[in-house]
Amino acid sequence: MTTVQPRVSVPVQGGVGHSPHRPDGALKVAGQFAFSSDLWADDMLWGTTLRSPHPRARITGIDLTAALALPGVHAVLTAADVPGAACYGLEVADQPVLAADEVRYHGEPVAIVAADHPETARRAAARIVVDYTVLPPVTDAEAALAAGQVVRHLPIRRGDPDAVGPVVVRGEYEVGMQDQAFLGPESGLAVPAEDGGVDLFVATQWLHVDQKQVATCLGLPVDKVRITLAGVGGAFGAREDLSMQVHASMLALHTRRPVKMVYSREESFFGHVHRHPARLRYEHSATPDGRLVSVRARILLDGGAYTSTTPAVVANAATLGIGPYEVPNVVVDAYGLHTNNPPCGAMRGFGAVQACFAYESQMDKLAAALGLDPVELRIRNGMTTGSVMPTGQVVDGPAPVARLLALVRDRPAPPPATGDPRELPGGVANTTHGEGVVRGVGYAIGIKNVCFSEGYDDYATARVRLEVMGGEPAVLVHTAAAEVGQGVVTVQAQIARTELGVQRVTVATADTAVGSAGSSSASRQTYMTGGAVRAACRAVRDRLLARLPTPDLRLAGGKVVTASGTVVADLAEVIGDEPVEETVVWRHRPTHPLDPRTGQGDAHVQYAFAAHRATVDVDTELGLVRVVEIATAQDVGKAVNPQAVLGQIHGGTAQGLGLALMEEIQMVDGIVRNPSFTDYLIPTILDMPPMTVDVLELADPKAPYGLRGVGEPPTISSTPAVVAAIRAATGLALSRVPVRPEHICTPRR
Incomplete structure (x- = not known):
């Protein structure tokens, strides 16, 4: 077994730095991938939900008689039937499983039905008679603040609160309520188990937090609620909170039959949280040569009826609220508020999106007041390694603000329009021939924290097993990391190949049979679960190599080799009939709570930066916008999977474009007016422009x-x-997103 063999110099393909094919890629393209809505079980019932038509009302009575009398109906349950805790929540357990005495937002669940056909279940739900006494809703953030309906107030104080530079610009900004708009609606299957528990197959972002909340609401021990990740059709934050998990489980336990629930698209708009709408007031001051002196800001975030992740969103908006700039004097007050609007929580960008729209608008306004190029102003004030955040935390990793801005600025400009109507806003519809079309170019850069913050015990668990299968070494990786489309399954296999030098890697289905991997959010899974898989692989490697007398060995190409690459043994022979398995719980460096009076503290693990340049054509007469091109630059530290990195950058940019131009849940007095993809618009491939992408790999040690x-x-x-x-093209202030045609168009004379 220790005979010296030739050197191994060929690396294992599909490791870190490569872009192997995704195991789910071809299936999804071919329409063969099984999503959670495709689940099926023999003798299955269908569940549905009755929801409130009012944003606020007192429930004075519920009559279930007509629903129960409908043939095929097996159960109709209300708040009185919840077997355990009446409420759940990610940070505060304040959201009822089913409304009992009062409904607090349009679409709140009031009752659930199980029947032998989905249409029967819907008809039964329509027969439930609920008596409401309608109450006046609070739907305005300012009114909620005045009424003291504050979820969290976080002040940030740094330097002299009264300092003001000689050049001052002020602005008030508004961000509408954006939906995550994933394509796979909420769905899952609950199966009652012989031990009195339940097996739940569901599309989610956080298996173990779901497990804990579901068990609490069912009045069951945690180990009697077993959750397996079903196929997820997108998430973007909206699947962090519970939707149908408790409801399907209640119906399954009550009927002793499997129960499947699948939301319609309309119901999906009511069934998950949204991005917090925001109102932001900013004041920037600077010296005449463009050095920032102070930033003052007040940020109001409408959290809707229940808490969800509002406290954490407030923290991000506050701590990242001045952007990636060095500012000696900062006064920020960020508030999360309760209203009778739909609950708001996690969405991609998580508090930083709202703040960035405001502070970058301010930087453009300040550049105009100073007569400076907007990119030069940003570069002049940009953070670098060693800069200090408004919280007092030192940015100890790469902070290439100036370099990212220079990259997008120096990209060649897109060519002018050729006159082809397909290149004009509205031109294909023959509404214009370009008479009122003008071009504009705009820039922005943002900052985002990575992983959970403020002292949260953020960790991930990985179990790795190295064994011989079919005469060759094979690795099994088991974590609870939710694959929501971002490619974490592929990344886990890449890391295992890199660390163990084995080509054959299987990633087990994520479930609660292994320790928590945390949430697929906060841009953390490659960092956290990737870190856990790496640590577990290294523990497996060390145990395996301890079987050999030769020191300083490594694994490569299915062999055990020396540092110089000389083969010492065949890996399959070393493993033999004794597989090696290790389970590792991995944590990042500690973070700390913020001081509630000053907002000071090392709250974040890591900071990430991206810059964009957008080129648009605007028809000022019609109010239409065509995004001609987007250039972006981003530091990713290390592109573990370069193709997936590009996909994330393209996809994230598309959602930002959507918020800029079209995406908003329309609310009127607390009523949602556009719960469909007919009326809630998202960018299509025809809306997305060509993109150029510069990826930096400045390693975070x-x-x-x-x-x-x-x-x-x-x-x-x-x-x-x-x-x-758009501002550059039109000269308009445009202080609200999404920008609507009426904000742009100038009436004909």
Whole structure:
């Protein structure tokens, strides 16, 4: 077994730095991938939900008689039937499983039905008679603040609160309520188990937090609620909170039959949280040569009826609220508020999106007041390694603000329109021949934290097993990391190939049979679960190599080799009939709570940066915008999977473009008016422009492989870049997103 063999110099393909094919890629393209809505079980019932038509009302009575009398109905349950805790929540358990005495937002669940056919279940739900006494809703953030309906107030204080430079610009900004708009609606299957528990197959972002909340609401021990990740059709933050998990489980336990629930598109708009709408007031001051002196800001975030992740969103908006700039004097007050609007929580960018639109708008306004180029003003004030955040935290990793801005600025400009109507806003519809079309260019850069913050015990668990299968070494990786489309399954296999030098890697289905991997959010899974898989692989390697007497060995190409690459043994022979398995719980460096009076503290693990340049053509007579091109630059630390990195940057930019131009849940007195993809518009391939992408790999020495979270930064700076370009074309202030045609068009004379 120790006979010296030739050297191994060929690396294992599909490891870190490669872009192997995704195991789910071809299936999804071919329409063969099984999503959670495709689940099926023999003897299955269908569940549905009755929801409130009012944003606020007192429930004075519920009559279930007509619903129960309908043939095929097996159960109709209300708040009185919840077997455990009446409420759940990610940070505060304040959201009822089913409304009992009062409904607090339009679409709140009131009752649930199980029947032998989905249409029967819907008809039964329509027969439930609920008596409401309608109450006046609070739907305005300012009114909520005045009424003291504050979820969290976080002040940030740094330097002299009264300092003001000689050049001052002020602005008030508004961000509408954006939906995550994933394509796969909420769905899942609950199966009652012989031990009195339940097996739940569901599309989610955080298996173990779901497990804990579901068990609490069902009145069951945690180990009697077993959750397996079903196929997820997108998430973007909206699947962090519970939707149908408790409801399907209640119906399954009540009927002792499997129960499947699938939301319609309309119901999906009511069934998950949205991005917090925001009102932001900013004052920037600077010296005449463009050095920032102070920033003052007040940020109001409408959290809707229940808490969800509002406290954390407030923290991000506050701590990142001045942008990636060095500012000696900062006064920020960020508030999360309760209203009778739909609950708001996690969405890609998580608090940083709203703040970035405001502070980048201010930087453009300040550049105009100073007579400076807007990119030069940003570069002049940009953070570098060693800069100090408004919280007092030192940015100890790469902070290439100036370099990212220079990259997008120096990209060649897109060519002018040729006159082809397809290149004009509205031209294909023959509404214009370009008479009122003008071009504009805008820039923006943003900052985002990576991983959970403020002292949260953020960790991930990985179980790795190295064994011989079919005569060759094979690796099994098991984590609870939710694959929501971002490619974490592929990344886990890449890391295992790199660390163990084995080509054959299987990633087990994510479930609660292994320790928590945390949430697929906060751009953290490659960092956290990737770090856990790496640590577990290294523990397996060390145990295996301890079987050999020769020191300083490594694994490569299915062999055990010396540092110089000389083969010492065949890996399959060393493993033999004794597989090696290790489970590792991995944590990042500690973070700390913020001082509630000053906002000071080392709250974040890592910072990520992205910059955008947008070029737009605007028809000023019709109010139509065509985004001609977007250039972006982002530091990713290490591109673990380069193709996936590009996909994240393209996808994040698309969501930012959507917020800039079209995406908004329309609310009137607390009523949602556009719960469909007919009326809630999202960018299509025809709306997306060509993109150029510069990817920097400036390693963070404290991160696994030096990597940096990728998914959120492009969403943050793309919105203000697009709006800045429209401003440049039109000369209009444009202080609200999304920008609507009526904000742009000038009446004909």
